[in-house]
Amino acid sequence: xxxxxxxxxxxxxxxxxxxxxxxxxxxxxxxxxxxxxxxxxxxxxxxxxxxxxxxxxxxxxxxxxxxxxxxxxxxxxxxxxxxxxxxxxxxxxxxxxxxxxxxxxxxxxxxxxxxxxxxxxxxxxxxxxxxxxxxxxxxx
Numbered sequence: 001x002x003x004x005x006x007x008x009x010x011x012x013x014x015x016x017x018x019x020x021x022x023x024x025x026x027x028x029x030x031x032x033x034x035x036x037x038x039x040x041x042x043x044x045x046x047x048x049x050x051x052x053x054x055x056x057x058x059x060x061x062x063x064x065x066x067x068x069x070x071x072x073x074x075x076x077x078x079x080x081x082x083x084x085x086x087x088x089x090x091x092x093x094x095x096x097x098x099x100x101x102x103x104x105x106x107x108x109x110x111x112x113x114x115x116x117x118x119x120x121x122x123x124x125x126x127x128x129x130x131x132x133x134x135x136x137x138x139x140x
Contacts, residue, residue: 061134
C-alpha cells in the first residue's frame with residue numbers, strides 16, 4: 001500500500017479552497033500556480049506557428065520532389081485537423097470564448113488545455129520525427 005501524507009493532502013485542499021475563493025471573489029486568479037497569461041500566450045503562439053511550419057514543410061517536400069515525405073507530412077496535418085475537429089475544437093466561436101475566458105481568469109479552460117496538449121503529444125512528435133528523418137534526404 002502507498003503511504004499517504006495527511007499534512008500534504010490538507011495543504012492541497014486548503015490551496016484549492018483559497019484559489020476557488022479568489023476566483024469567486026475577484027473573477028480571476030492573481031497568484032497563479034505555475035501559470036500566467038504570458039505563458040499561455042506563448043503556448044498558443046507555438047501552436048499557431050507549428051501549424052504554419054508544418055504546411056511550409058509540406059510545400060518544401062513538394063518543391064524538392066520528395067513526394068513520400070510530402071505525403072507523410074500531409075497525413076500528419078490531416079490527422080491533426082481530424083483529431084481537433086472530432087473534439088469540436090477547431091473553428092468554433094466557443095474556442096475563442098474559452099481562450100478569452102482563460103486569459104481573463106488566468107486559468108486554462110478544458111478546451112484550451114485540450115488544444116495545446118493534443119498538439120504537443122500527437123502532431124508535434126510525429127512531425128519532428130519526420131523532419132529529423134527527412135533531414136538526410138532533403139538537404140542539398
